[in-house]
Amino acid sequence: MDMLNFENLGAVLDEDEEVETKFEKFGAFHKTNIVFLLDLTHDMLLPSSMKSKESGNAVSLAYACLIAIRQSVLDMIKHSSLGGGSRDRVAILGLMHNKTVVLLGMQLPSAETIKIIDELSEYVGDAPAKQGSAINLAKAFDMAFTLLKDFQGDAQIFICTANDDPCDRIMRKGFSERLVVCSKATDLTQNHMMSIKLLAVPPRDRLKPFDVSLFWQNVASNQGSDDRTVIESLHDLIQHVRSLTRPTAITVPSGSNIKLRVRDPKRCGSYCMQLHVNLYALSRSRDLNPGKSFRIDVDDGSFLAEVRVRDGKIVKQDSNIYAATHEGEGNSRNDDTLTKTSTVDASPQPPQVLFQRKKVLKFRERDIKVWDADELTRITKHGNPRCIDIVGFIQNDRINREFRGQSPQYLTLVKNSEEEEANYWCALWHACRRLNATCIAALYLRESNAPKQILLTPHSEVRDPQGYMRLPNGFYVHHLPYKDRLYVNVRPKQATRRLRTDQHIMDSLHRILQGISKSYFYPLNDRNSDKQWRVLEALALDQAPPKFDPAAIEYPQEITTDLGNLRAICYKHKKSKSLAELSKSKRSRKH
Structure with a gap:
C-alpha cells in the first residue's frame, strides 16, 4: 500500500505508530537539510477532495501537505540512525495570508519535530480560509538561506502551494516583487548550490490546472529551470525525500577499507565472496573524494586490489568479475575501472580471478x-x-x-x-x-x-x-x-x-x-x-531512542520559532465556532 492514499488520508496516521520505532540498520547516508515553505493562504486552507479516515471530513490542502511532510520527516528519522552526531536538519516556514512568514522549527528530525507538526496540523485543520493568495517568497528565501547556509550537505527548499502566481505585482521602489524573488532564487541555486523544488497541489473545483511554467517564470525565471525537480503529488514528495536519505549504493570515501573473504573453490566447490564493509564509518565520512582510489584487503591479508570510485559509487569494469593479485603486485591506475594490477616490476604471475558473482554489493535477507x-x-x-x-x-x-x-x-x-x-x-x-x-x-x-x-x-x-x-x-x-x-x-x-x-x-x-x-x-x-x-x-533493543535535546541554534532576531500567530487565528476561529454552536443548541432547546 502506498504511503499516502489520496482517497483515504487517515490510513497514513494508522500506520505511523507501527513504523516509527523501526530503523534502518546499515547504509551510507548524505547529510540533507530541508526547509519546507508551506503556503497557508486562502486556497490551501479550503477543503479538498481528500478525506480523513477517522472523521470522514474533507481536509485542507495545507493539512494534507503537513501529513506528507510528517511522513517525510519520519523517513528522515528512520534512515539517519547511523549518523553519528549532528546530521539532517528540517524546518517548516509557514507563509501566512498577511504575507508574514513564521518559522515552525529548524532542528534534527526527531520526536519533537513530529510533535510540532502534529500540533500545527491540529491548528491548520481549524484555521479559517481568509481572502488573499499572495505570499512573501522573498522573505521566505532569505530565511531559508539563513537557516541552511551554515550546515554541511545538500540544501533543499520545497515550496508547497496551490498558487501558480504567488508574487504581488505592485511595484515597490521601482522593483516588482517577481524580480526580487527571481533574483533571490537564482542566487540560492547558482551561487549557494541550493535546490528549489515545487509541490504543486491544485485545489478542488479549480477551473484551470496548476500552471507549472507560470510558477517557475514568476519564482525563478527561466534560467536554470530545466534542472529543477517538479513534484506533482504528496506521494512524490515522500519518495523524493526518501531518495535523499536512503542509501542507493555503498559510498566509499578515500582511505576506507572493504574486506573480502574468499573461499577456496577446491574446498567449497564454487567461488564465493562476502563484503566486510564498515558502513558505520562510511556514513560518518565528511571528505569523500571520488577521484581517488582505495585499497581492498582480502581477509587473510595475502591479496590486494585497487578500486576507483566515482560520485561516491564503486566503478567496476564488469558486473560479474572482480580481479585481484598477490600482495606486492598491486599498482593503481588512473582509469575508471577496477584495476587489473600491473606485473611490470613484480612477479610475472598473472592476476587471479578470486570470484565470479553477480550483484555482489547487494545485501541478502539472510544476513x-x-x-x-x-x-x-x-x-x-x-x-x-x-x-x-x-x-x-x-x-x-x-x-x-x-x-x-x-x-x-x-x-x-x-x-x-x-x-x-x-x-x-x-x-x-x-x-x-x-x-x-x-x-x-x-x-x-x-x-x-x-x-x-x-x-x-x-x-x-x-x-x-x-x-x-x-x-x-x-x-x-x-x-x-x-x-x-x-x-x-x-x-x-x-x-x-x-x-x-x-x-x-x-x-x-x-x-x-x-x-x-x-x-x-x-x-x-x-x-x-x-x-x-x-x-x-x-x-x-531495536526501539526508538528517547528524546535527546540537540544543541540550541542561534537564529537572527527576525527568525523565531513562533506558533503564537497561527494559534491566535485558530483559537479565535475555534472560540467563535464553539459560541455559535452553543447558541444554536440553546435555541433548539427552547423550541
Whole structure:
C-alpha cells in the first residue's frame, strides 16, 4: 500500500505508530537539510477532495501537505540512525495570508519535530480560509538561506502551494516583487548550490490546472529551470525525500577499507565472496573524494586490489568479475575501472580471478538477524567471557578532537604497554544521532589471539552457519568469523543492575583519559550517564531512542520559532465556532 492514499488520508496516521520505532540498520547516508515553505493562504486552507479516515471530513490542502511532510520527516528519522552526531536538519516556514512568514522549527528530525507538526496540523485543520493568495517568497528565501547556509550537505527548499502566481505585482521602489524573488532564487541555486523544488497541489473545483511554467517564470525565471525537480503529488514528495536519505549504493570515501573473504573453490566447490564493509564509518565520512582510489584487503591479508570510485559509487569494469593479485603486485591506475594490477616490476604471475558473482554489493535477507527482548533477557544470564560491560561515556567533541585520525570503529588507547604486557585496553566507541556522548567500553583482552574486530551487540550466542548477525540500531555492520568476535554486552534495563566495576580497570582508564580530562568521562554508575545509557539500551533493543535535546541554534532576531500567530487565528476561529454552536443548541432547546 502506498504511503499516502489520496482517497483515504487517515490510513497514513494508522500506520505511523507501527513504523516509527523501526530503523534502518546499515547504509551510507548524505547529510540533507530541508526547509519546507508551506503556503497557508486562502486556497490551501479550503477543503479538498481528500478525506480523513477517522472523521470522514474533507481536509485542507495545507493539512494534507503537513501529513506528507510528517511522513517525510519520519523517513528522515528512520534512515539517519547511523549518523553519528549532528546530521539532517528540517524546518517548516509557514507563509501566512498577511504575507508574514513564521518559522515552525529548524532542528534534527526527531520526536519533537513530529510533535510540532502534529500540533500545527491540529491548528491548520481549524484555521479559517481568509481572502488573499499572495505570499512573501522573498522573505521566505532569505530565511531559508539563513537557516541552511551554515550546515554541511545538500540544501533543499520545497515550496508547497496551490498558487501558480504567488508574487504581488505592485511595484515597490521601482522593483516588482517577481524580480526580487527571481533574483533571490537564482542566487540560492547558482551561487549557494541550493535546490528549489515545487509541490504543486491544485485545489478542488479549480477551473484551470496548476500552471507549472507560470510558477517557475514568476519564482525563478527561466534560467536554470530545466534542472529543477517538479513534484506533482504528496506521494512524490515522500519518495523524493526518501531518495535523499536512503542509501542507493555503498559510498566509499578515500582511505576506507572493504574486506573480502574468499573461499577456496577446491574446498567449497564454487567461488564465493562476502563484503566486510564498515558502513558505520562510511556514513560518518565528511571528505569523500571520488577521484581517488582505495585499497581492498582480502581477509587473510595475502591479496590486494585497487578500486576507483566515482560520485561516491564503486566503478567496476564488469558486473560479474572482480580481479585481484598477490600482495606486492598491486599498482593503481588512473582509469575508471577496477584495476587489473600491473606485473611490470613484480612477479610475472598473472592476476587471479578470486570470484565470479553477480550483484555482489547487494545485501541478502539472510544476513539479517532480528533481536527481541526475550533473547536479550536470556543472554544476560549467560556468563560468556566474551561479553564485556560498558563502563562509561565520554563527550563526542573530546573524542573527535583528541583521537582524530584513528579508526572510527574502535580506539586503541593502550596496546602492549609495559604495565599491561600482553594484555591491552581498547575503548570501543559509538556515536549516533541521538547520543551526544560516546559510550566507552574498557575491553580487557586476556587472550593472546585477540580478535581482529570488536562488535557492539546485545547478543553473544545466536549465529548461523555463515556467521552473519544483525546488530542493533545505529551500530556499524562488520561480518567476522564467530571465533574472532568479541562482544560488548548491552543489557535491557529490567535486567540491569549497578555494576561493581574492577577498580583496576577504572584507574587504568582514567590514566588513559588523563590528557582529555576526567570531567568529560562519566562512569556508568554516575548520574550524568543515565541519559546516555537509556539511549544505548533503546538502540540495542531495536526501539526508538528517547528524546535527546540537540544543541540550541542561534537564529537572527527576525527568525523565531513562533506558533503564537497561527494559534491566535485558530483559537479565535475555534472560540467563535464553539459560541455559535452553543447558541444554536440553546435555541433548539427552547423550541
